[in-house]
Amino acid sequence: MSIETPCIAVCMINPQTNLCYGCGRTMPEIARWPRMASAERLTIMAGLPQRMADAGMDVPQPRRRRTSTTDTPA
Numbered sequence: 245m246s247i248e249t250p251c252i253a254v255c256m257i258n259p260q261t262n263l264c265y266g267c268g269r270t271m272p273e274i275a276r277w278p279r280m281a282s283a284e285r286l287t288i289m290a291g292l293p294q295r296m297a298d299a300g301m302d303v304p305q306p307r308r309r310r311t312s313t314t315d316t317p318a
Contacts, residue, residue, distance in 0.1 A: 248286060254266025268293070
């Protein structure tokens with residue numbers, strides 16, 4: 245079973261905002277994340293882009309899946 249996560253493996257805390265540069269979570273949120281109910285995680289994740297924007301931080305763009313060019317017929 246996978247856990248919903250906004251983590252993009254840029255795990256550093258901004259000392260002015262106390263938010264992670266990569267995902268926008270606080271250290272207490274990161275620490276409690278595995279024990280949170282799915283609904284709580286989803287609620288927090290929904291607010292992260294606005295939280296980061298309000299703090300003047302760059303909001304990371306979601307990763308895009310790479311598509312293989314070998315799968316298309318020539």
